[in-house]
Amino acid sequence: MRSRAPGDGGPTMSPQALQWLTRFERFLSTERRLSPHTLHAYRHDLAALRDWSARRSLHEWTSLDHQHIRSFAAQSHARGLQGRSIQRRLAAVRSFLKFLLREGHVRHNAALEVRAPKAIKRLPVTLDVDQMAQLLARKPADTLQMRDLALMELFYSSGLRLSELTGLSVRDLDIKSAQVRVLGKGSKERIVPVGSIALKALSAWLSARQALAAADEESLFVGRNGTALGARAVQLRVAAMARAAGLPQHLHPHMLRHSFATHLLESSRDLRGVQELLGHANISTTQVYTHLDFQHLARTYDQAHPRAKRRR
Numbered sequence: 001m002r003s004r005a006p007g008d009g010g011p012t013m014s015p016q017a018l019q020w021l022t023r024f025e026r027f028l029s030t031e032r033r034l035s036p037h038t039l040h041a042y043r044h045d046l047a048a049l050r051d052w053s054a055r056r057s058l059h060e061w062t063s064l065d066h067q068h069i070r071s072f073a074a075q076s077h078a079r080g081l082q083g084r085s086i087q088r089r090l091a092a093v094r095s096f097l098k099f100l101l102r103e104g105h106v107r108h109n110a111a112l113e114v115r116a117p118k119a120i121k122r123l124p125v126t127l128d129v130d131q132m133a134q135l136l137a138r139k140p141a142d143t144l145q146m147r148d149l150a151l152m153e154l155f156y157s158s159g160l161r162l163s164e165l166t167g168l169s170v171r172d173l174d175i176k177s178a179q180v181r182v183l184g185k186g187s188k189e190r191i192v193p194v195g196s197i198a199l200k201a202l203s204a205w206l207s208a209r210q211a212l213a214a215a216d217e218e219s220l221f222v223g224r225n226g227t228a229l230g231a232r233a234v235q236l237r238v239a240a241m242a243r244a245a246g247l248p249q250h251l252h253p254h255m256l257r258h259s260f261a262t263h264l265l266e267s268s269r270d271l272r273g274v275q276e277l278l279g280h281a282n283i284s285t286t287q288v289y290t291h292l293d294f295q296h297l298a299r300t301y302d303q304a305h306p307r308a309k310r311r312r
Helices: 015-030 036-055 066-078 083-102 129-136 143-158 162-166 196-209 231-244 253-268 271-278 288-304
Strands: 179-183 189-193
Touching: 015 036, 015 083, 036 066, 036 083, 066 083, 129 143, 129 253, 143 162, 143 179, 143 196, 143 231, 143 253, 162 231, 162 253, 231 253, 253 271
Parallel strands: none
Antiparallel strands: 179 189
16 A cells, blocks of 8 residues: 655654555455455555544554544545445455454454445446447457457356456367356356357457467457557447447446346346356345346336326
8 A cells, every 4th residue: 555655744654554554455465366456446445544544643553443433434425425435445444454453453343333324326327239239230340340349249248347358368268168267356266158149259359369469478358569458448449339339328348247137137037147147246236137127127017008108
């Protein structure tokens, strides 16, 4: 965790306290093997706690008590942070204090009983089936467009997260068995099926990839320089394809995952199966898609049932 240098003029915590932040980040990276994106979120949230503590002359983590953490959460809310973001921030603080407790540096976890305000539940934004067909209908004109179509098809076919897709190597994809091996959150591995249309696009990309990829590059998707395609590059390509297809909304990779889950649940009604395919640890995370499904059913009911139609 980056810390303000003693000469910066602002209040600081003790060197020992700052060292504990560094040790915790090392623990998250090496033992828990969190993704760079998640590490960045922890770093950001704990930097906020560090600065808040320093401004109140709390120079050691042992000085923090339950009321301090409540005050920290309250100030986060007063500054405009929403419930979900405060929940994430408190989760980071709880994990850090749990680490300090395990290491014997503190005697209790002061954040255990502190709760964030309830988050407003926002339903995922998805594309409907016709919009997905419109998005994926464009015929690739060159090698990079073949790559873009292949990664889009894989997103939608298998419901991958952005980090899961960019982390794939050529060896993770098994064309013959129509499966891909994915490393998900918490380094949990799962095997996910790949649809026939996605397999066709991926096979075409693999043939073209040989002329583009560097000799020692194992990543499934590479850029024009022959090295692994990064997350930001994928986001830009997905958005560009949506614009080219004439879709009205801004498209990001997670919308493809949401669309995969929603369309699959509408067809199968198998919530547990969708949970496994998405790699959700808790089924409550998957249940958000049942709300989308109910919205769709409610619209169908309103349009079709003679007693539901509204009078004009």
